[in-house]
Amino acid sequence: MKVIYPLVAVLLLALVAYLGVAIGLEYLFGVIIPYVSVILFLGGFIWKIYDWVKSPVPFRIPTTCGQAKSLEWIKRDELESPSGFWGVFGRMSLEVLFFRSLFRNTKAELVPGPSLAYSSSKWLWMAGLIFHWSLLVIVLRHYRFFLAGVPGFVEFLESVDGFLQITLPTLYITDLLLVISVTFLVLRRLASAQMRIISLSTDYFPLFLILAIALSGISMRYLDKVDVVAIKVLVQGLVSFQFDAPGGIGGMFYVHLFLVCVLISYFPFSKLMHMGGIFLSPTRNLANNSREKRHINPWNPEVQYRTYAEYEDEFREKMVKADIPTEFSLPSEKEKI
């Protein structure tokens, strides 16, 4: 069920767009929905970030993954246990750009003895990295639709991405890598019992959605070719707030566009927000310097603790007998407290 429902949902969504355009709802799918979804995406993203940021970070809780700053002759690891801004900057850059923590991944196995053995396991890291970078390059490549000319960096990306120069039009490596890595990410959830049990329908849904977007995009390029010039006119119209939908683009394009709209509308209200969240994670984005620099908790509560005076009041007699120094002697001065 966890797998079937999201799969069916994605297929239905695709069908809705295809049929919708077939019965002449181009304006809805080409203009209204894109605007609504962009508003949902931007508004939702900002709202979610605000929602997180308004909760304070009461304590400095980095997870230290290397030697902290200590005595001068002890070699410290600024990237794994940063003591200041630049260390944190480096640590966060490694996390965001190269998925440092995932790179550490191991696989534990119960071996005869019984005993446990650990081996390095980099598949998830590799697939994740390929997936995210490919997606980024593909999104950037789409920038060509948004401007009248084609910016230099997009041309550069296209030429690098298409360096194999096979097929016509040229095959983009990132298209291929994206499809392969998403497929892998789906299959790994299905292949192991551990992954099956932890996966929710909301884990499969975005994967299927992205896969469908990629496949519809690829099919437009290689199989069911669409009128690219008309698409560019549509997109330019959208970005310059001219609300016309040119006709005759082809159903597959609207499927592609609609699924993208679904994805970005869904984004801020789902786990996909890990994209924004990673920057705010207090176990990673704080320096490990809490004994050196006082961290302030804005809601630091007043707490009644048992003071020394109360303690001595209870135990004074026993303390005096045991020759433990006290503030007050027995018992004549006691009333002073």
Place this chain on the structure above:
Amino acid sequence: MTTNPPKLAELQLEYEQEPSLLKGDSPGKEWLDIPVEFRDGNWCHAAKPNVIEDLGFNNPRKWSPEDEDWQLEEGWQKKVKNGMKERLDKFRSFKLFMDICVRCGACADKCHFFLGSGDPKNMPVVRQELMRSVYRHEFTWSGKIFKGLVGARPLSEEVLKEWFMYFHQCTECRRCSVYCPFGIDTAEVTLMGRELLNLAGTNINWISEPASNCNRTGNHLGIEPHTYKNVVESLAEDIEDQTGVTVNPSFNRKGAEILFITPSGDVFGDPGIYTMMGYMMLFEHIGLDYTLSTYASEGGNFGLFSSNQSMKKINAKMFHEAERLGVKWILGGECGHMWRVVHQYMDTMNGPADFLEEPVSPITGTKFRNATSTKMVHIAEFTADLIHQGKLKLDPRRNDHLKTTFHDSCNIARGMGMMEEPRYVLRNVCNNFNEMPDHTIREETFCCGSGSGLNTDEYMDVRMRGGFPRASAVKHVKEKYDVNALVAICAIDRASLPPLMNYWNPGVSVYGLHELVGNALVMEGEDERTEDLREDEMEDLDSESTSREYDE
């Protein structure tokens, strides 16, 4: 009839023959459909009514987790939901971690409880989902609309029981957070979970009673001042008997330069007492002007394991006492969770400690620049500096009867980043030190299985399973290097690793780092040493083989 814990052979057979998620066998149903089952050995005694009253928590009553009816108060759900809302607004970590998990599974096989039990709900991601599912139902629109389809479920008594079980099968060790691509820390979820359990009046005694004791008497065990002094003095006598050197600890002494605070387990528990003897010998050796306090006689802080408020309350005594005694700074003994609190919470909660001075070693003049605000120094930092500056006379051959390995305690490694200091000290006080395998030490270290206030006897089944990954790593070096001494710098380790070793690796004893320092110290006016602090025979120091090692 099962025993608690099961016989080793039975558990080994279970590991090898029974299907387990760890080995890739599917439990045949979703974790949501697996009922919670309390049986002998997998639950801790409920907190006693007087302890609950003392701590000011809800619904004091006599009950047991095994009871069908937990005698929950009318309206407990509302209290818990409101408590959740309050904490989501107060802790960004909590809110963020509820939202951003993608269930990638990197954490799944990183938890010692999962590795020792194969229980799906012990995968850190599922432990978080126990809470997240309720969060979705109460606080997200998708959860409210799509319910179970998006993994949301209402808060029920069954869910509370599940929380009780699994937030007490997490030792807040943070190993999973090392591997998480977003740094999601299950300990944050468990901490919140336990606070919410407090609101529902479902606490465990092993955590609550020490917290309550600590408030009244100054330490977890409820030891009163005169007894505390007696015990420390008897340890001083033991030192004199064994070494001929007199050490003179002082108590609540105003004007001392340094206040020394260590977990009460070092004073009252075997083998912690030998570590305490090591500290006292070290301080005598260097002529340190220090005092102990009977009021701040607990380094540990079981408040960390139950609520932020109790943590702050218990911790407040350290600065309060340091100010009263007029010391310059505080030196802290070997302990794991104590140091998580001191390093990451203390200054924020109870600082600033303006009345103290920036810590400088009176022996070497070294400034502890990493502690300039909190003004509390870890004993391993302090001793490593002494050794580095050549201030200690050490004969590591006196530990030649020990073949050591070092257990990083979770909080020290992952909450402080202290990895090298204890190793440096260890290498200088003994000749035989071998590391456990990769992925089981430093930031990847495994919990003893009993941390976060779970080292209670009725919980042996869970503890022996949870300690399996640590024991398995020790077994490796025991077989490879004949290791017989597991050195740790944590009081809970010293209490909980001995039964773990007896169970899995008989013949391996547990030592504190400063016990080995005490063994190796060559003190002025000492008698000839032939026994270590536990009165075990040292190796004959005159024999050729050992002195050769020393010459190297």
